[in-house]
Amino acid sequence: MAPRPRIASGPADVKVNLADMTMFDALRFQIAGLVAGSFDHAFWTVDVLRACQVQPAIWHASLALMALHQSQRPQTVETFLRARHEKLSMTHSTAAIRHVIALTRQRHLSQAERETLLLASLLLAALSTMQGDLPQAVMHSGNCIQLFHQWRFWEQHRSSATRRGSMLNADSIGAIIAHVELQLLSRLKHINVPPWGTPGSPPKCSDVSFRSSTDAYHEFQPLFTSLVGLWQYADMGVKAQPRPQIDMRHPYLVEFQRWKVKFDALRASGASAGVDAESMLTLHLHWHFMHIGLTANIYIGEVAFDEFLPVFRDLVVEAGELLRVLPTSPSADMTARPAFSFTMSVVEGLFWAGHGCRDPATRRDILHLIKVWPRREGIWDNSLMAAMLETSIGLEENAWRSASRGGACCCTCVAGSFICNDHRINNHIVEFLPGGRARVTFETVGDRRGNKPGFVTTLP
Template sequence: MHRQLFTVNAMSMQHSRPSISGKSRVRTGCRTCKVRRIKCDEARPSCQKCSSTGRRCEGYGIWGGQRSMESSHLASSRPSLKSNISTGPLHSLNDHDQACFSWFRHRTVGKLPGIFRTCFWDDLVLRACFEEPAVLHAALALGSVHKVGNSGCSMQLDDSHLPGDSEKFTLKHYNIAIRHMQPCLWSNSKTSLRITLIISMMFTCMEFLLGHYRTGEVHLKHGTKLMASLISPGDSAIDLETPRDAVDVELLEAFATMNLNCFLLGRGTLGMYRTLQSFDTQPLQAMFESMAQARKNLDWVLADTIRLTQRRHAMAMTNSSDANPPNDWVHHQRRIQTQLASWDKVFKVSRVSLIAQMGFGGQIAYLHLRLFHTMTSIMAATCLHPRGEMAFDAHTANFEAIIAQSQVFHDTIFATDFANTRLEHIQNATSFTADRGWIAPLYFTAIKCRVSHIRRQAIQLLGSTASREGLWDAEVVASVAQEIVRLEENPSCVPVIHPKDVAPDLADLSHELKRRVVPEERRISQVEVLLPNGAGDRIRIKIYRPEKGIRAKVFVREQDPTTGIWNSMDVDKSWSPKQSLQQHIICPS
């Protein structure tokens, strides 16, 4: 049985621009806040502005209609299965299908977003399941893959073996979803495009969950192109004065967040985040109204930092690696650092209220944002530094903070009693979430901190759980980080530490090794990762090593999945544009 690959041609989709109803900009938010003409905090499933004043939050709707949420509580805001089963596409499902949808509705949707719940999963996807057969069957395929993975088994949707019952079920609904979606691909209506975008994100998550990372990237890439055509039909510029439907903003947020998470690993694009940021130009307030708002503001700064780093790397690849950046880049860097300091100040002031507001997940969300603020601060301080990779040596204290924060993050998750709560799933060691967690900061520490025992602690923490966060696979990046450490340090002096070792045995590291500085000429500035596309597939990395006064030296390494040994490969033959999809940067310096 062959699995179909859903691809779409974004350029062939023609959509008309929404009519402009007025000159004033309309902010996103719930309908209640729009009627009251106040800024909505956009908390999900109901905003805090409404909840705190006893008002009914009218929600964010679906397809731009006047559908409202039933309650401010998440459980009651979701559609009722009993009340919809006789009228929507659910009425045709058999008992097995209904059981799978129940799993998707109550387990998958609660798990994929991680700590930060989103309206995309909690409201938009679920409502679409009750109205659109294509979305419903995509949900059944995704729910099936998630359920099998949660049981500790693996699913392989390829031609290498005969499919079992679970594989057959998944393939069946995967193909039915594609069949129902075909009319949407030829329609120029907004509703059709929105349906296609929802399914594109669901298929992206399904492929990542299966470990088909490159296939998932294809889904994300095509979905991102379609998203661009939704917010800016044709080749016209984005009109910031045009009112934005809440559904479009929710879709944009979903694709922007997934792309930012992927871009941290050298994949995806930051274009969606730039567009999303342009829709909300409100200055930083004295206090954050929600963890979601705090995260949104930090993500904007993170995206800006990565974008500036990308420009610096592009300059190093076309000129000598020690060329000075333009003055406007330096001013941009200072603005970023000022924004990070301001964010940190507001976040500290808001800490108590934000943690209390989120309940069970408040402390974990706080630690998550603290981790990414520390990482972003290092990136911002070093991205234009004239000393290049040597600049990271001045940030040892921050790298130590990432290790300490990660350990607290880990301990808090496994020490907290999440039984019978929506966060129960996060204690599952094989847990997959579509959102980012602690892997990116630990990987960044492992390849950018040149203090031997600190980077080894990062690798060992990565190996302590089989966590996967979207495109991020802890086992894969731990293996990559080990190879980077080996290439930078003297292999004859450095003990090999397996990433699955949970506790670092620092006593085995000599005092000299702990204090040794990796020489500048051995430091690697950039690493691109060509991820595996299923079990047994090879990992390839493209490595950039700066050389004084000339362009960076580039070489490729490939890991044998059977032996775990890395070997050198010819750059031109082993890394084509089709394989890497497009040029990207990983963990910028």
């Protein structure tokens, strides 16, 4: 593990007061336990702290995030203390945005300044997410992704260490941005930049063996995002479409098989066992998610995912095991909001598993896991994900009651046992609203084929 950076008193051109240093001490010693997930411990304890020392935008954005977190702690019951933290957070977030705007007006940016814009956008996205301002979180995330592609940052990916003039480890920042992009690609159609280069040309796995689960994560996440981007680009989610002559997933399958060989070797070595149980289970779960997406015969319609029912049931078991090893919340209050993290999202994968599965009992087991998951892994709120899945299940399982949605002549649903192709939910289009809510459009295969508007509701 990389050593923590030597701590100074903030960037040279920033005036620091006692309240700032108190909050920075909280950032230094608490941030990893509060927001670090399975793979980004070094990102928070090394990269962010290093950048805080030299870049005012990162200093202010980090303190804003920490102050907001302090204001939302269940123990912060005193109104005046909560208000003081909220005011401090607002002051620093305003200063961070001011420094970001100043950087964007420069004609030429150094490597460190480019990294500052990427990192500041990520931190501001996290801040907006914790505030419940999801439209703002999407805006900051979109800015980060746009710059990432504009500067072709993935070409620095898998660097052995931070480059000269860099503050950040390219592996770490690349994987986090890939995860953020994955979350936007999944349902928010307004971000159309094909991820990680040309669709059909996935990132290449290196020949170097994995020494840790973090190494495996750094290669997995860009591949994962690239494949989801391919599905969006090729509209592969439209079930029962004509089978193409060439399956564009094949190059991805080759790279994921190479990744799996190295991952299996890491598991067999025992190098990450015990102390790394959370991250190894997380990666194994995501391998299942991706294996389904790579091998499902989506061209046969509504039965495409039925052959994976044993895998869906295994996912429920493995997710339950992972839930037991996740760090427990510092509060015993089960109504407290899940802790925020940039880590790769298990809830995201469970959502898509529940979407693909048609077995009623297994779907409800998956839904229960999403509802009780203790960590918010990215901008998507767990309660919103649960509400979306629950609505999808209700629409699909009750479609047989109404002939108006697909037409009685098209519907072959059997109550409680079969959902026909026309009534399968094929697409979710999400518009984030103020207050953490969202307007969601649920489109079935029949809706898209008949150019119908779909079912629209506000959740949660």
